[in-house]
Amino acid sequence: MKRVLITVATLLGALVLTLAVFGLDVPQALGLIWNGALGSEAGISRTLVRATPLLLAGLAVLVAWRAGMYSIGAEGQYIMGGLCAAAVFQALGERGFTLPLMLLGAIAGGAAYAGLAGALFIYRGVQVVISTILLNFIALSTLRWAVQNSLKEPGGFTPQTTPLPDTMMFERYKLQTDLHAGVWVALGAGLLTWWFLTRTKLGFSIKWVGANPKASEFGGIPVARTQMAAMFWSGGLCGLAGAITYMGVLRSIDQSFSENWGFLAIPVALLGALDPVGTLVSALYFGALFAGCEALSRSTSVGTSVVLVIQAVAVLAIVAVGQWRFSVRSKKAGEANL
Amino acid sequence: MPDEPLLRVQNVTKHFGPVAALTQVSVDFWPGEVHAVLGENGAGKSTLMNVMAGFLQADSGAMQWRGQPLPPSPPDVLRDLGIAMVHQHFKLVPVMTVAENIALDRMGGTQGRLDLETVIAPARAIAAQLDWQVDFDAPVHTLPVGVQQRVEILKALAGPSDLLILDEPTAVLGPEEVAELIRILRDLAAEGRAVVLIAHKLEEVFAVADRMTILRKGLHMGERLRAEADMSEVAALMVGEDPPRGAPVTGEPGPVRLKVESLSVKGDRGEAAVRELSFEVRAGEVFGIGGVDGNGQTELAEALAGLRSFTGKIERPDVVGLIPQDRQREGLALSLSIEENLWLGPVVHGQAGLGWWLSFSSLRAGSDESIQKYGIKVGRAQDPVSSLSGGNQQKVVVARVLGRQPELVIALNPTRGLDVKAAEFVHQQLRAAASAGAAVVLISTDRDELAALSSRIEFLLAGQWAASLAGV
Numbered sequence: 005m006k007r008v009l010i011t012v013a014t015l016l017g018a019l020v021l022t023l024a025v026f027g028l029d030v031p032q033a034l035g036l037i038w039n040g041a042l043g044s045e046a047g048i049s050r051t052l053v054r055a056t057p058l059l060l061a062g063l064a065v066l067v068a069w070r071a072g073m074y075s076i077g078a079e080g081q082y083i084m085g086g087l088c089a090a091a092v093f094q095a096l097g098e099r100g101f102t103l104p105l106m107l108l109g110a111i112a113g114g115a116a117y118a119g120l121a122g123a124l125f126i127y128r129g130v131q132v133v134i135s136t137i138l139l140n141f142i143a144l145s146t147l148r149w150a151v152q153n154s155l156k157e158p159g160g161f162t163p164q165t166t167p168l169p170d171t172m173m174f175e176r177y178k179l180q181t182d183l184h185a186g187v188w189v190a191l192g193a194g195l196l197t198w199w200f201l202t203r204t205k206l207g208f209s210i211k212w213v214g215a216n217p218k219a220s221e222f223g224g225i226p227v228a229r230t231q232m233a234a235m236f237w238s239g240g241l242c243g244l245a246g247a248i249t250y251m252g253v254l255r256s257i258d259q260s261f262s263e264n265w266g267f268l269a270i271p272v273a274l275l276g277a278l279d280p281v282g283t284l285v286s287a288l289y290f291g292a293l294f295a296g297c298e299a300l301s302r303s304t305s306v307g308t309s310v311v312l313v314i315q316a317v318a319v320l321a322i323v324a325v326g327q328w329r330f331s332v333r334s335k336k337a338g339e340a341n342l
Numbered sequence: 343m344p345d346e347p348l349l350r351v352q353n354v355t356k357h358f359g360p361v362a363a364l365t366q367v368s369v370d371f372w373p374g375e376v377h378a379v380l381g382e383n384g385a386g387k388s389t390l391m392n393v394m395a396g397f398l399q400a401d402s403g404a405m406q407w408r409g410q411p412l413p414p415s416p417p418d419v420l421r422d423l424g425i426a427m428v429h430q431h432f433k434l435v436p437v438m439t440v441a442e443n444i445a446l447d448r449m450g451g452t453q454g455r456l457d458l459e460t461v462i463a464p465a466r467a468i469a470a471q472l473d474w475q476v477d478f479d480a481p482v483h484t485l486p487v488g489v490q491q492r493v494e495i496l497k498a499l500a501g502p503s504d505l506l507i508l509d510e511p512t513a514v515l516g517p518e519e520v521a522e523l524i525r526i527l528r529d530l531a532a533e534g535r536a537v538v539l540i541a542h543k544l545e546e547v548f549a550v551a552d553r554m555t556i557l558r559k560g561l562h563m564g565e566r567l568r569a570e571a572d573m574s575e576v577a578a579l580m581v582g583e584d585p586p587r588g589a590p591v592t593g594e595p596g597p598v599r600l601k602v603e604s605l606s607v608k609g610d611r612g613e614a615a616v617r618e619l620s621f622e623v624r625a626g627e628v629f630g631i632g633g634v635d636g637n638g639q640t641e642l643a644e645a646l647a648g649l650r651s652f653t654g655k656i657e658r659p660d661v662v663g664l665i666p667q668d669r670q671r672e673g674l675a676l677s678l679s680i681e682e683n684l685w686l687g688p689v690v691h692g693q694a695g696l697g698w699w700l701s702f703s704s705l706r707a708g709s710d711e712s713i714q715k716y717g718i719k720v721g722r723a724q725d726p727v728s729s730l731s732g733g734n735q736q737k738v739v740v741a742r743v744l745g746r747q748p749e750l751v752i753a754l755n756p757t758r759g760l761d762v763k764a765a766e767f768v769h770q771q772l773r774a775a776a777s778a779g780a781a782v783v784l785i786s787t788d789r790d791e792l793a794a795l796s797s798r799i800e801f802l803l804a805g806q807w808a809a810s811l812a813g814v
Contacts, residue, residue, distance in 0.1 A: 205698055215678050216676070219672050219675055222649065
């Protein structure tokens with residue numbers, strides 16, 4: 005309980021500090037953010053929609069990192085997921101079963117792309133950190149190439165995929181709000197991931213492999229297979245995140261499809277203490293900040309980039325506070341031992 | 343002969359917890375001599391060296407340097423005085439060159455700009471004087487082990503080094519490199535240094551040392567000049583009488599559980615670690631394998647447990663349990679809880695509920711039973727396993743491995759670092775496993791342990807059964 009209070013206080017402190025440094029009237033800015041994020045039905049919808057990719061990619065980071073696979077390839081897998089969904093649509097056209105197949109294609113594409121990094125590590129010893137960074141660049145180039153060539157809208161003038169018809173988009177409940185059915189799909193996937201990590205044998209093995217691969221091997225866990233499974237699950241979540249943004253918000257994919265959600269998800273997972281529930285809370289918090297700061301940018305001179313600064317300050321502050329508490333505790337423990 | 347020793351160690355005692363590592367040990371080290379400190383694993387050799395070099399502080403006792411009292415001092419002070427140590431595990435940075443490694447050690451006091459050549463000039467001069475061929479520009483990891491060791495010795499010699507301590511210097515070397523090292527040590531002593539050598543291989547010691555001091559279980563067992571020493575007498579001093587056999591498992595052996603035929607296993611560096619071993623172990627039997635560390639024990643255990651590739655033939659039962667020697671690295675996930683550490687067995691081997699799911703009720707029932715049965719002292723089963731004492735951590739490992747009732751148990755130094763009570767507990771459990779019909783392979787460097795448990799004992803030397811026990 006104390007830990008949660010300290011975390012909330014730290015986050016709030018980071019927020020206030022950043023707003024002040026940006027030269028804003030802090031109470032007024034906080035009010036604008038609050039209203040933009042939670043003050044209306046439209047605000048709450050926007051918060052949920054912004055939180056969705058953060059939740060999925062954040063959980064993806066958490067699954068991989070728990071297995072000791074320090075993947076930062078969420079961004080590339082997100083792109084691949086979106087592209088695969090677009091490819092499925094282009095291949096099948098508007099049919100009854102296309103939408104679920106688009107989602108499955110996105111999951112498979114993201115999983116395969118993450119699996120590539122996993123296999124490079126297991127069979128060739130390439131560090132996942134390195135390979136996933138490089139695979140992100142390849143995904144970006146693939147995106148640029150695909151929207152100009154094979155996935156380009158036939159007869160279109162701009163490099164983008166064919167806009168999805170309404171039947172292929174997640175249902176939007178009201179015209180005035182952003183909320184779409186994909187949000188619930190994401191929540192379901194999040195729930196499934198929580199269950200996978202905490203209630204299945206594979207999830208248990210993932211935890212062990214991340215905690216001590218050598219002891220896992222000695223204890224009989226098939227280490228390589230477990231690491232691959234974690235990468236597949238992680239990539240699948242990212243692919244799904246890409247598809248939900250595409251099919252819930254964007255309608256078509258262009259070169260700017262990658263909006264750094266995969267990178268933003270890393271601090272989200274870290275602030276969530278690499279815990280599924282913590283990551284959910286953290287994703288909602290930053291989703292709200294994004295929504296709120298969009299409102300803020302309409303009435304002040306700062307843009308939504310202030311969220312990135314807030315996020316960075318928050319991560320640094322949490323790490324610093326955690327370290328400080330740790331050293332205070334160690335000092336106390338040391339004195340107790342004397 | 344000089345009229346006073348370079349370093350006198352007087353009545354030094356050192357305890358680690360309840361364990362006496364050194365008890366009232368006194369030794370004089372003379373300039374111009376190679377002085378070997380002999381003893382089995384755990385005899386207190388390394389503790390004595392670490393006290394001499396300042397890495398450990400003695401509980402009581404005194405030291406004198408050139409006739410003057412030497413107060414307890416940190417290693418760097420002793421280093422400046424002339425006590426230099428070459429560690430068994432080289433303290434070199436593999437990707438850096440020889441010159442950079444030497445400079446790293448000699449940089450203290452230099453500021454700002456680093457003139458590599460000036461800093462390593464003394465080392466170069468010594469290498470030339472000793473007629474050593476060392477490529478100072480080669481990255482260390484490209485050099486053979488023997489040359490790496492020479493770099494380590496050069497580092498020591500580059501500063502004041504009237505007393506040079508070498509911890510098990512031959513452990514990593516091949517026969518030719520050992521011969522070369524012996525020549526080097528003789529040269530260094532001939533220049534007037536006191537060379538102190540920690541060792542347990544008698545042949546090598548008799549080839550190089552002028553004087554030897556024998557330790558056993560922290561006690562000074564005697565001192566001999568090589569000229570008047572007898573190898574079998576020294577071996578007896580090191581090993582002691584065979585202790586009375588405790589209660590070795592001697593029940594009627596059952597059917598063969600483990601059958602090994604011309605087994606060869608390679609070590610991590612690709613060297614032949616186990617060579618053409620053949621043996622059988624029957625149900626109800628404890629087969630003891632002794633020998634000094636590094637003679638193929640780890641590789642043998644891992645091959646038997648199916649964790650390392652091998653050539654030859656191993657016939658083993660389905661359920662094999664391995665008690666690893668390094669519980670923190672190979673046995674436990676320290677960041678996880680006590681019960682999660684106990685759950686690994688049932689989860690991996692499919693004893694916990696249905697299919698892919700975890701059944702927490704059955705897992706928890708199992709772990710609570712283990713905690714009871716093995717007397718693991720826990721606050722809550724949800725506490726991190728790292729909060730337990732070493733003995734209780736080992737109980738967690740033993741409980742998990744034996745809890746599956748394996749038909750073959752492989753135990754590799756299962757009581758290393760444990761106190762007497764915890765060690766006795768592990769012994770009881772191994773006996774019980776054998777009585778219950780498991781075949782037990784006990785690989786240990788502790789002769790008392792082997793004698794107390796084993797139905798029969800073989801000794802490993804360089805990956806093969808040693809013909810005689812002397813000097814093993």
